[in-house]
Amino acid sequence: MDKKIIKTTSKLLLLSLFLIHIGCNTTPKKSSNKESDKTVYASDVIPFFNHWKLILGDGSNVGYAINYENKDFFYTVNEDSINWVVFKAPNSGETHGTSNNTRTELAQVKKWYPKTANDKLTATLKVMNVSATGDARVAASHAVVVGQIHSADKHENEPLKIFYKKFPGHTKGSVFWHYEINTKGDDNSKRWDYSTAVWGNDFSVVGTEANTYPPEPKDGIALGEEFTYNIEVKDGIMTLEFMSEGHETKTFTKNLIESEYITTADIPEQTKKLFVPIGQDGVELKEAYTEEGLFFKLGAYNQTNGKSPEVNRNWCSGAETHGGDIQKQYEDGNYAEVWFKTGEISINKNAVSNEGYFNKNDHVN
Template identity: 80%
Template sequence: MTLNNLNMNKKHIPSVATLILFSFFLILNSCKNEVKEPVEKEVEKTVYASDVIPFFDDWKLILGDGSNAGIANNFENKDFFYTVNDGNSDWVVFKTPNGGDTHGTSNNTRTELAQTKKWYPKTANDELTATLKVMNVSATGDARVAASHAVVVGQIHSADAFENEPLKIFYKKFPGHTKGSVFWHYEINTAGDDNSKRWDYSSAVWGNDFAVVGDSVNTYPEEPKDGIALGEEFSYEVKVEKGIMTLNFSSEGHETKTFTKNLLESEYTTTEDIPEQTQKLFVPIGQDGVERKSAYAGEGCFFKLGAYNQTNGKSPEVNRNWCSGAETHNGDIQKQYADGNYAEVWFKKGSISISEDAVSNEGYFTKND
């Protein structure tokens, strides 16, 4: 090969730098043409109430608009029933306004579970437990009305006859107070045909009972020293066995309290048996009945749990114990929520034990839905 030919061939041999640049171009172009898989966004999983407390097969859920949502597994309603996490635990929220459509014949709204079966006190071996905290009670209401600023967080209800209530567990806090009261009620199962004469007897757990009210519309009694604050946890256990109701209440930093009540034999069968508390609250407004001797014997009873708002917009002139005259914004739920005219209760734990003699409670829902 001549020198000229060799030089000519050298002209056609790429330099090392050219090869490197060419390789880099190929790699870069390959990356541009590579089809990238789309990145799927992680969808946040809804935590349902039935994930937090898995006992919803035993209940139907009544909402704060009066509707029956049925068995509430994998269910939520952002106005009334949903879950929250407070940074430590998941909670089930029951929320209901002062005014709106109600369930059955009640004057009060509720977001509340009602047991699908009923049982009979004489043969009962039934139990309900719950751990909860009350987050809000109505900002308005006549302070002279015993039910103002209160919510019922657990019940035993009769499904038969007058459908009275041998148990209601209350929380009540007046505006401006840090601490509220927990108390429970026994409602007589009225003798005779005139159930309008029924009345409740209230027992204090922590703080005051139902009878402690304000002297005027906007003046409040002294704040209870041993009360429960909004957002403070407490627990209750309700057991009915062979006609005897036993109640246990506990809360960290508070004395544990236990009560018992016979549901088969009344202690209020004559006018002389009417307690002083009742004479103060109920007798002046004509609720001065007596109870049938066998109390709740023979009637199917069932548990309830949730937020049964005791504050409503009805005039206190109708009933000075139960009609609060509170703000309802003509039933506008969102306006009531915006200015504190609602009840809100959070539950962290709950359990229910049902005796073998329990039967369907469908008749109650048929009558009241």
């Protein structure tokens, strides 16, 4: 055979082998799991965590929850390519401050005064679970608070609590909000709430027996159904806006610096039904919350607990707690769980440190 032909054939063979080798080496490698396994923190999802301290369902204050998670109480999930921040709180566990109830909740690190306020909080969320047990006659059973305005001073009462509540066996639950009076005098045991329905019922709609439930609300919100709340306090007036696809947008206002409950004659019928029979029949300071430093809260403040309804028919649910065993409560639905998709806070320049509130409450079980 001609030497030139042999040499050419050899070169072609070597070239083919080289191309095959390159082809093998350029076969796409399996992607590294390092990127997909990377933890997505709450502070990656909603970038406002420098404005809050996080209280967990075991009563602890973990401070600023930046690049932080706790798989029992506070973490993120991805659903249909959307990241959500999960707040979870059992029916029973260590509590924060003087409350009977557990919470996994953000508390604002600054406080502001309603008369000079120009402060806002907005959030989009869905409630994924409320307690499976609880006395149906107790107004707080099967409920969770998902947003608040709280006082940092004196009685530390709450001019706003936003509730979600759903009875077992119902598809739809209710969203409603509360105003708690800033009780006149030193006896805060006389305080009471006034409840206003947004979608569904208000707080006062309860069962006739421990396991007998009222009719399901026709215009309620289901577990897993998104809704948005906007809270604005400006020049002493609180404005609330609630929005959800397929539901009427609702707007409310409340004066925080001038009370409408300064005499016993001003006590509304709802309060006479719920609170007066158990001795909570106080009146409010004429100037309401004018002198109080206020701050926002956001998360899952579980309203269902294991305390006996004989103690307080409005707030003590008698629910299952498994002796405080958190995992057992999670296993059979005795907890509150709320997912937040978005959140935004706006704080006026007159706001001041809220450290005094934390110093007072972090050491109380």
